[in-house]
Every structure is written in C-alpha cells, then in structure tokens.
Amino acid sequence: xxxxxxxxxxxxxxxxxxxxxxxxxxxxxxxxxxxxxxxxxxxxxxxxxxxxxxxxxxxxxxxxxxxxxxxxxxxxxxxxxxxxxxxxxxxxxxxxxxxxxxxxxxxxxxxxxxxxxxxxxxxxxxxxxxxxxxxxxxxxxxxxxxxxxxxxxxxxxxxxxxxxxx
Amino acid sequence: xxxxxxxxxxxxxxxxxxxxxxxxxxxxxxxxxxxxxxxxxxxxxxxxxxxxxxxxxxxxxxxxxxxxxxxxxxxxxxxxxxxxxxxxxxxxxxxxxxxxxxxxxxxxxxxx
Ligand SMILES: Cc1cc2nc3c(=O)[nH]c(=O)nc-3n(C[C@H](O)[C@H](O)[C@H](O)COP(=O)(O)O)c2cc1C
Numbered sequence: 001x002x003x004x005x006x007x008x009x010x011x012x013x014x015x016x017x018x019x020x021x022x023x024x025x026x027x028x029x030x031x032x033x034x035x036x037x038x039x040x041x042x043x044x045x046x047x048x049x050x051x052x053x054x055x056x057x058x059x060x061x062x063x064x065x066x067x068x069x070x071x072x073x074x075x076x077x078x079x080x081x082x083x084x085x086x087x088x089x090x091x092x093x094x095x096x097x098x099x100x101x102x103x104x105x106x107x108x109x110x111x112x113x114x115x116x117x118x119x120x121x122x123x124x125x126x127x128x129x130x131x132x133x134x135x136x137x138x139x140x141x142x143x144x145x146x147x148x149x150x151x152x153x154x155x156x157x158x159x160x161x162x163x164x165x166x
Numbered sequence: 167x168x169x170x171x172x173x174x175x176x177x178x179x180x181x182x183x184x185x186x187x188x189x190x191x192x193x194x195x196x197x198x199x200x201x202x203x204x205x206x207x208x209x210x211x212x213x214x215x216x217x218x219x220x221x222x223x224x225x226x227x228x229x230x231x232x233x234x235x236x237x238x239x240x241x242x243x244x245x246x247x248x249x250x251x252x253x254x255x256x257x258x259x260x261x262x263x264x265x266x267x268x269x270x271x272x273x274x275x276x277x278x
Contacts, residue, residue: 019242019243066186066187066190066191066194067190067194068194069191069194069195069198069210069213070198072242072243127195127198127202127206128194128198129193129194129197129198131197132194
C-alpha cells in the first residue's frame with residue numbers, strides 16, 4: 001500500500017458517527033465541498049436519480065430536527081439525499097425499485113467520507129417523517145427525501161456512545 | 167380531557183413551544199416506527215419521556231425531579247438488543263421510581 005492508500009484506508013477505519021456537535025458554524029464552502037462529493041459516488045446506470053440538497057438555514061434545521069425522531073445531534077448544517085421518483089419513472093423504473101435505494105446508500109457513504117475529509121462530524125438519519133420533511137424543504141412531490149446527513153464539528157466534550165456493533 | 171386532580175401541582179409546567187416539540191416527536195416517531203425495527207419502539211417512548219422531562223425540570227417538584235434523574239440514566243441509543251434482561255430490569259427500576267414519585271405526590275395513602 002502507498003502512503004495515500006493507507007491514509008484512505010485509515011480514514012475509513014476511523015470514521016464514526018458524531019451524535020454530539022458543537023455550536024461552531026460550518027461555512028457554506030465546506031458544506032458545498034461535501035455536497036459536491038455526491039457526484040463521485042458510484043451510481044447504477046450513472047442516471048443520478050438521487051438529488052442532494054444542503055440545508056443551512058437555522059429555522060429549517062430546527063424544523064427538520066423536530067420531525068426526525070432519530071436525529072440526536074443538533075446539526076449546524078444538513079444534507080438531504082432524495083430519490084427523484086418522477087425521473088426514475090421516466091427511465092422505466094417500477095416504484096420502489098431496490099436499486100434506487102441502494103444508490104442513496106452509495107451517495108451517503110461518499111458524503112460521510114467527504115465530511116470526514118473536511119474535518120466535520122456527520123450522522124446519517126433515516127428515522128424521520130419523509131412527508132413532513134418534503135413539506136418543510138418544499139420539495140416537489142416527485143422528489144422523496146430518504147436520508148438526512150447531519151453535519152457539524154464534533155463537540156470536544158464527547159457524546160453518547162455509538163450504537164452497539166453487531 | 168380530564169386530569170386526576172389529586173396528583174401533583176396544577177401549575178402549568180411546560181410552554182406551548184416545549185409541548186409542540188414533544189408532540190412532533192411522538193407523531194413522527196409513530197410514522198417512522200412503521201419502517202423500523204421493533205427494538206426501537208421502547209427507545210422512542212423513553213426519548214419522548216426524556217424530552218418532556220427535560221422541559222419539566224425547571225418547575226418540577228422534588229419527587230418529580232427524582233423521577234427525571236432516573237429517566238435520564240437511559241442512553242439516547244439504548245435498545246433491548248445487547249441484553250434484554252438488563253434493559254427490562256432498567257425499565258422496571260424506572261417504573262418503581264415512577265410509582266414512588268406518584269405516591270409522594272399523592273401524599274400518605276390511608277389503609278382501607
Ligand atoms: C441507513 C442508515 C440510517 C441511519 N439512521 C440513523 C438515525 O436515524 N439516527 C442515528 O443516530 N444514527 C443513524 N445511523 C447511524 C448508525 O447508527 C451508525 O452508523 C452505526 O451505529 C455504526 O456506527 P458508526 O457509523 O460510528 O460506525 C444510520 C446509519 C445508516 C447507514
């Protein structure tokens with residue numbers, strides 16, 4: 001392994017969810033860096049049916065947290081990964097085709113790694129009301145949110161332990 | 167809706183802002199639970215109780231404070247996965263603290 005390969009592998013090994021975030025603001029460029037990494041994710045057929053939007057507005061972040069039972073951190077920014085079911089249908093995907101959800105996962109993994117590279121803590125959240133999130137984010141009905149990635153600098157005082165490993 | 171008039175103070179203890187936060191959590195947790203592992207259900211209920219309890223702390227009476235302290239010993243991601251018996255014991259312990267709190271709020275119970 002080269003030093004670069006080793007560094008990549010070490011980064012993968014060191015990543016952990018951050019469930020306690022500090023109130024230090026995350027600047028928009030850093031959020032943009034994370035969002036842009038979505039295009040590096042492997043994607044079935046390279047159709048890119050998983051739009052990614054950044055949420056940095058404080059009110060929207062608070063509202064998202066209120067409708068997300070699984071959101072333990074208080075994030076300074078968030079990235080929402082959706083499935084564009086309208087575009088998916090135009091390619092002939094049946095509703096709920098598993099591949100569409102697999103690609104949410106590949107985007108998520110890529111964004112989590114990018115967040116880590118940017119020095120940010122991150123926590124993926126799927127325990128939220130998709131219907132309420134769509135309304136709060138003003139998404140078209142054909143764009144269904146499936147994952148919220150909370151972003152923020154880790155609180156140096158630590159946080160709750162990660163979920164138990166299987 | 168009726169409240170049991172014999173237990174606890176009648177002074178308002180949470181604001182609308184606090185209550186709506188708990189309400190939003192309960193409603194969205196009900197929906198989220200439809201897609202989630204059953205082991206999350208008690209965790210969500212305890213978290214909802216912790217959220218409500220957190221808002222009650224500033225104005226809560228001493229017996230309620232003791233209950234809230236016991237409630238806070240649950241980690242936010244605790245589920246019955248690792249050790250079901252231990253989790254059950256922790257929940258039973260909390261129920262006993264709850265019963266003590268209710269008894270303290272009611273005052274001495276005369277034997278029949
Ligand atoms: C699809 C998916 C959904 C998740 N949803 C939540 C969530 O709603 N809330 C949460 O706190 N963590 C959530 N997580 C984070 C996992 O609990 C976490 O990744 C796991 O416990 C392993 O910990 P680690 O990432 O630190 O290795 C989710 C992770 C994935 C991959």
